[in-house]
Amino acid sequence: MKILITGAYGMLGSDLREVLKNQELIVTGSKDLDITDEEKVVEFVCENSPELVINAAAYTAVDDCETHYDDAYAVNAIGPKNLAIACNKLDIPLVHISTDYVFDGTKRTPLIEADKLGPQSAYGKTKLAGEEFIQENTDKYFILRTAWLYGLHGNNFVKTMLDLAENHDEITVVDDQVGSPTYSFDLAVAITNLLFSDKYGIYHVTNEGECSWYEFAKLIFELSNIDVKVVPVTTEEFPRPAPRPHYSVLNNKKWNSSGFVPMRTYQEALSEYLSLYNFFKKTNRI
Ligand SMILES: NC(=O)c1ccc[n+]([C@@H]2O[C@H](COP(=O)([O-])OP(=O)(O)OC[C@H]3O[C@@H](n4cnc5c(N)ncnc54)[C@H](OP(=O)(O)O)[C@@H]3O)[C@@H](O)[C@H]2O)c1
DSSP, X not given: OEEXXXXXXXXXXXXXXXXXXXXXXXXXXXXXXXXXXXXXXXHHHHHHOOSEEEEOOOOOOHHHHHHOHHHHHIIIIIHXXXXXXXXXXXXXXXXXXXXXXXXXXXXOSOBOTTSOOOOOSHHHHHHHHHHHHHHHHXXXXXXXXXXXXXXXXXXXXXXXXXXXXXXXXXXXXXXXXXXXXXXXXXXXXXXXXGTTOOOOEEEEOOOBOOEEHHHHHHHHHHHTTOOOEEEEEOTTTSOOSSOOOSBOOBOOHHHHHTTOOOOOBHHHHHHHHHHHHHHHHHTTOO
16 A cells, blocks of 8 residues: 655654555655645645555644744644645545643543543644644544654653663652553554554544553563662642643543454553663664
């Protein structure tokens, strides 16, 4: 299948290139195809005539979005809109990735696709605008909301914890934000379910299970046999520029009941990730 991947050199994009390597791929970073430019996007998509577009491009620096709203809006809202317009012209599906941050975090049970939206941060607002633009501009879309991504490529919470442990005996981590850490490689594999599917719509797709950042950090060190003291703190004690939801666990039920392959638990995914991470680090590949 001929597939265009935008944002192909980011964390998820890199895993998508690996997972989909047996397909005919057109891979683009922001220098090859700036998704904020409607004319270029439509021209590029029409000239290359893919059968499917996967948008892994985004402005993902959550705190920076607060002070760079227009830039974030361009990439997270206008970008997906442009891709939706182009896909609609060619009558091909668009796979787009969204986030748990479109919810306000007040619910205390796993969120379903139809739950009330209420992004609190600039990042969440721009991502929600992207979802809405896609739905307005094409019918053949898959919007996958995922959460707390980590992978082998790019910065993420797991790498930050492992780096910190190299020169700290004690690390403080927020214990009042609960979510579902998700391995970007598992999400890339999940996306392969969609290649020949016409079950369009919005889906929640994360690794199964839930934990706080504190609990996740403890597990990272436990599985890595690293002896470091992890101290739980509240969000108030560890303020960040962008507000984060206190609870944003996503319910994968719709994904599972649509016949797509269920996601494994975050513990299983983390364990595999850490083995690979350590191997790649030892062999200087990351
Ligand atoms: N990371 C998380 O925890 C998380 C959680 C939930 C959902 N998500 C969503 O998952 C998706 C993948 O996230 P990720 O963490 O893999 O992102 P990432 O590593 O930050 O990669 C995003 C890529 O987008 C590209 N990009 C930025 N502006 C662009 C533009 N104007 N035109 C084309 N490409 C552009 C960047 O390419 P260049 O480097 O070439 O500029 C970058 O490689 C995103 O939609 C994100 O919102 C992420």
